[in-house]
Amino acid sequence: MKLPAVGATALADREPSVRSVTDLSVEIVSDSGEGAQKCGQIFGAVSAKMGNGVWTVEIIPAEVEPPPRNPAGASGIRIRLGDQEVTNWGDETNLVVAFNEQALLGRHGLNALAPDATVLVESMWATHPDPDIQKQWADAMEELSGRDYTIIEVPMEEQCLTVVDNPRKGKNMFALGMLCWIFDRDVERAKEQIAHAFRSKAAVITERNHQLLDLGYEWAEENLGFRYEIPTMEEGAPKVVMNGNEAIALGAVAAGLELAAMYPITPATSVSHMLGEVFEKYGGVVHQAEDEIAAAGVAIGSSYAGRCAFTITSGPGLALKTEFIGLAVMAEIPLVVVDVQRGGPSTGLPTKVEQSDLLAATFGQPGDAPHVVMAPATIEECFHIMTTARRVAEALRTVVVVLTDANLATGVAPFPRPELSAEWQAAPPDQRPIPGGLAPYAWDDRTGLSRRFIPGQPGGEHTLTGLAHDERSKVAYDSAINEWSSTMRSRKVAVFQHTLLPPEVNGDPDGGDLLVVGWGSTKGAIEEAVGRVRAEGLSVSSLHLTMLSPLPPGLKDIFSRFEKVMTVEINYSDKKGDPFITDENRRRGQLAWLLRASTLVDVDCWTRVLGEPLRPGRIAHAIRENMPGGAA
Amino acid sequence: MKLPAVGATALADREPSVRSVTDLSVEIVSDSGEGAQKCGQIFGAVSAKMGNGVWTVEIIPAEVEPPPRNPAGASGIRIRLGDQEVTNWGDETNLVVAFNEQALLGRHGLNALAPDATVLVESMWATHPDPDIQKQWADAMEELSGRDYTIIEVPMEEQCLTVVDNPRKGKNMFALGMLCWIFDRDVERAKEQIAHAFRSKAAVITERNHQLLDLGYEWAEENLGFRYEIPTMEEGAPKVVMNGNEAIALGAVAAGLELAAMYPITPATSVSHMLGEVFEKYGGVVHQAEDEIAAAGVAIGSSYAGRCAFTITSGPGLALKTEFIGLAVMAEIPLVVVDVQRGGPSTGLPTKVEQSDLLAATFGQPGDAPHVVMAPATIEECFHIMTTARRVAEALRTVVVVLTDANLATGVAPFPRPELSAEWQAAPPDQRPIPGGLAPYAWDDRTGLSRRFIPGQPGGEHTLTGLAHDERSKVAYDSAINEWSSTMRSRKVAVFQHTLLPPEVNGDPDGGDLLVVGWGSTKGAIEEAVGRVRAEGLSVSSLHLTMLSPLPPGLKDIFSRFEKVMTVEINYSDKKGDPFITDENRRRGQLAWLLRASTLVDVDCWTRVLGEPLRPGRIAHAIRENMPGGAA
């Protein structure tokens, strides 16, 4: 169904229909460089301020500036609004503002739009002087007409030209105006937000953008026949809104980390962009090394010298840090490694989400290298986990790998503003003399823990080495030493495991038909899906793991209460029943592997590597399909 | 008990006692540079030629030339002789020839000597002008007297001086002479072997060494009161004798590999030393790259260009190749990676054996990277596995990691001379035109297999990439493509798995109380141990895996026939009952972990990281301790 925008006069006096919803997704899509993302960010911020739950995620093309009007080059943003907290990007988009029909086609092709989505599309292309473009438009409309979309043509260009001479740089604010009217957003708040967003630019820019906002608002008021109403939440505790990478950056500051050694790589780099801005005022340094190996080396050198450092990267960079991670484990140097996972293997899908570095992070180092692997599940956890990681790394004198992913890195959502504590900060390098006779690896026989000596401490002089060594850090010639020091390095991780609590079951702690187990960024989507199927009456619960190595206690016990256990992950697994795939040779989700080996429970898995976050609707569907005793 | 060598006259006319044995180990130990290894190699070769089973393994200090007369610097060689084929280095040494008492002390400290070992030790130190040395000698004898060794002082220096002026360079041949008498070796054969060993040196060297040999022989005849007799085997099929690295090198030639790209690292380097010598005459090139990363890149470039190449390394180098291995998997470029495992993690124990790279080789690559991991169990298999690896890599268009270790690399033993076949050779690069329309990744939907295009083939032009790509090798923008291409890369490995046969049980295929599972170089020791305990009446069998990823079919079925399954590996595992170690948090042997995840059988493990090959006696002991229902 396709209705041209009704003429201004027509609507002027009659009331638009108001659609009341509790959950809705909006997308603004365009060619890159047209500011769709800025528009969406402001819209999201205003909505959050007004008390809606909000999750925004950017749509980033693989190239910096792909050819214009190209389905594969769509750039934009999705904003999901809710009457409650929104924990993930949701399923499909209900309302789309498209600056050209090709970008729209791109999203359509990825099944991003709801079957009944409403689309506001720039109308200029229909009548564009270039016949090819007219043809493309016609073909696109033909293709789109196959679905039940409501397509409304909007003369954005024409309208913007009344205010600016280059609409490419103005349409986004016009679109924002339309959205403000459609969702009845507080225009003043929107203008404040615009002013904040362009604070670094000249004041005239803000003014012009305010004009465009009003223009879009008025145009919508006069021409659109529908509005949305989404109940808002009570103003609760103060909130902050940011993406996971910004949370990691501020978390590093909160943890008292003072050196971030990195080499650029998507989707991790924006952490260093953020730190590049703010770190220096905290006395912190972002060192961009010549490569990922050097970045790890610099971080290790700093930690050794008494200032625990971290290095941040993504898959290909993690691969390059493998050898240094082994050294840090062997020499017992604290090190925090943040891996913002992307699609793999190899260069893979650099801008897209995946959770397939779990086994590499845990077992990737040649030789036996016991260390800790943890994964935040929310943007808020991205902030707090940095302090935990730094503390564990220093307490255990080992490596802590923090696995986040592109979904958390680019997802933006509000969370309760943390009550900061000075306790989180690292202590300055200990420079007190070392008591005579104390050895640099004076392992406590029972716990494997030992006190770290820091250069500058008189009496602590010794040479640290990656060779097998005894407690005095002397190269081991006696075979028993290697067995013993290996035991000590493993023991301390076991001790740490004893400090962990069994994870809490979301749903029925007492058990049921199916337990869905997840880790990392999928928590919100999984729990939303579980909520839906439970509402349908299915006996399904979920469990989310933050600590992946060592695994928390009590898993086998929890699993035993469910008829079936299945992980849901964003990584690859063979599908049951596929040609040549048997129960013996099936490749399983990476967490599923870990759980099977440690619990011996027949943990099944449902995983996808579509280069996008999991959709709660699809998880719910998978759950129904996988209920023990066949589809419900 | 300690008897000085009886004066020449005394023995002249009476018969020495002859000890008849079926299995015996001899060690020659010295400071480095005294030629103990050469002596042992020749003794081993002669013994093999005479029809004894032989296994020799070198004792290599961590430094090139450690300070002389230093227990930690002992350099030498162990030769184990048997009346049957010898598959491993055995337990302890029964007869030792020591050029100084400190080297002897070093071996004693590592419990290398049998409680009742006979020791022939250079006597000069007892009366050395330097009082410190005399003191060291006295202390050493004091220490050694704590065991039931039979220590015989031999004036090697004094004797050798009658022939050479620098005995440091002659003692080894004198020792060889003594051994020839003690074991009644054919002196002519020994002289031939000497001539061969010194063929590159001047003829006078050989002559002098022959003299020294005779001297040692006569001295022993006149002064020693004992000899050994070890039955020999029938001259069977023709045999060759070499170490595992030499077998890998010749295996690479047999496989038709023409480029070995490497960077030096112990204990892998000797493969390239061997190839450096012989490869060029086959048209092969050893490229020593600037680092391990470049070595992998050069090999991949060569394979891509149509000549399958291999790269060889050890743990730290494997770590550096991680990223490139991921690329080869993603772009489906055949690549053979040989990892000669050493002690880890990090620099670890560079010259010592360990089997702890299994998980890193299998799961070390970020992203999901299905590939093949195999491990030869014998020196003979080191030769043949190179052809298998090359073929599988090319057939599946993926990476094959071959895991050997320091035990195979330095162990020397005879095996049936292979019947060479020209079929083993790789085909020259296919340069035929590509049929129109055929895609560079025209995956067969069912098998995931596709035909590889090689530069030079008209019509095959395309750009290979490590980015997610479709069957035309175009960068993937459509999310479904990644899921599909991942499926194809995984499917072909599953197809390969279907071609594998279930491994054969050594012992009772029908089952029993305990099944010991091993992989790689431990086969000989495990089967010898199993043989011993079976002789004691224990119901124990063993299973040895060559294919580790994918695992062969039928394992769960085989395991089900045994009350208990336990792996025996040279890698780290927490010991049951140790402080803080629970069934939940216990780190297990790497193969045990793989088997648990894939079969869900409660596979136990007994592992050690003592920096030495496992001793059959200790495995047998571990088996007794681990019999279900408590120690037998």
Add this chain to the structure above:
Amino acid sequence: MSCSIFHAAHEDQRVFEMSDYQGPVARWCSGCGDHSVLAATQRLMTDEQLKPETTVFVSGIGCSSRFPHYMKTYGFHGIHGRALPIATGVKLSRPDLDVFVVMGDGDCVSIGAAHWIHSIRYNVDMVALLLDNNIYGLTKMQTSPTTPQGYKSNTQPYGSYLPALNPLEATLGVTNASFVAQTAEWVPAHLFATLQAAYRHRGFAFVRILQRCPHFTPDMYDEAVKQPDVVEILTHPEGIVVDGLDKIYKNQVRHDPANIHAARELAQEDAIRLGLFYRDETNPRYEETRSLPRRTAREKMDLLNEDFDHYAV
């Protein structure tokens, strides 16, 4: 590289048009300097009539490294910083192929530095193009080793902390350097002439191409583009000869590419100089040094049998 001659040997009736080398539309930003390098390269191939099937473009990762995707030849879009080892492997086992390497400044000078230094030393016969936009493009504007000191980026928003590393000086410092040139993507005639000289050079031809990145660093080469006077052209009969260039580029400096010392002095960044800094074709090509007569499977088996004899019991 002289392999084209070798190809001419087995006579091939085909005549190649520019379009025979043109792949899909390049997805670089409009105005990106990479477009002109692509065009110049395709023109070079047409002039030299290179066979698409025996030409291989190897690259790392970066905007510039997308290059092979836009050629209708064989291509290997590798991993970040590692294009040179891959290319070395290709040429080492297939000297009959023409190999071009395309790298960005981060790709070659930062993460790829070790391979860059050692590839100069190996002197494998290939053309190595450094597309230097003084920035990390694909990852969206981080400082690169060639970023001018003080220049702001996303990782160093207060300005780059170090003076830019000069790739020409560094290259000229490496033993066995055999061809070192600099050109600019916005001077098509000079770009083409340089590519041609590099291609015809027998050995490792290192060409630094000054490349504009309008998206992130529009100002970077602004002055040089607008004011030809800030540019110096190295001229010499043995160098890169471009007729008529002196009309626009008045500053012409005569430099004998055989003179390494003068080359090193001229390589300093006191001015932007385009031309051939150094060439020495006497250095042996590594793949020639290492090339050996191929053996048949039979021959190899006989030889192998002999080797086994040494190990016979």
Add this chain to the structure above:
Amino acid sequence: MSCSIFHAAHEDQRVFEMSDYQGPVARWCSGCGDHSVLAATQRLMTDEQLKPETTVFVSGIGCSSRFPHYMKTYGFHGIHGRALPIATGVKLSRPDLDVFVVMGDGDCVSIGAAHWIHSIRYNVDMVALLLDNNIYGLTKMQTSPTTPQGYKSNTQPYGSYLPALNPLEATLGVTNASFVAQTAEWVPAHLFATLQAAYRHRGFAFVRILQRCPHFTPDMYDEAVKQPDVVEILTHPEGIVVDGLDKIYKNQVRHDPANIHAARELAQEDAIRLGLFYRDETNPRYEETRSLPRRTAREKMDLLNEDFDHYAV
């Protein structure tokens, strides 16, 4: 490095003897050149009265990299090729420490090449020693980048295929080089004077030490050791001054270490030259450029609160 002065600040009554710096007996081969470097370094520390607890020796892997184990200071025996990044991290977060780096030729010039080039550029204040025996020692005689062409090794038994890479020329080619010297382990006086000059230099002091490996390459520096006439000594008041050396070493060449061009010409391998090739103390030290006032935990929390304000809903 000038940190010793800074230490002198808080007055410390201790007086250090040579023995205060001597660790366990070195396990190098007898006659190994590493022994003399160790002795010279211990003498330097005694002369400069460096505090054992504030001195850190960082190394990679190799015979030479065992160095820290034989010092009675803090030491970091790292991994092969990566000593420099580790040392950079140490100095970056602890400028108060004196940092020495000990590398072998394989360690620094082969696998460590990228870090070597970039460390020269960072110009962190430390002493970097390249113990160059032109071979891989610890792994038992494989060709290294500095192995003379044609020299036989275990990996290249028919002789090295490439001309030796000249580390001095390469170092001098890198932007920001601030101290480049060469000495020989068998000329103790010159070795000591060079180490002292390097230590006192404020910036990255790169010293190539020609080192004998009697075990694998006894012949390597034979000529230079036996015939002082094949050696040239660079002299200059601003350079490395060793009294009385001219008695044995007749060939003295006056060279102003401020002249980079002359330095590069002299760095060529036409003769073995010992002395200071280049020094420029005006280059800022990276750790100084990056050093910032330290904040208390409280201050940080207040600042963090301000940052959170920008994200407040």
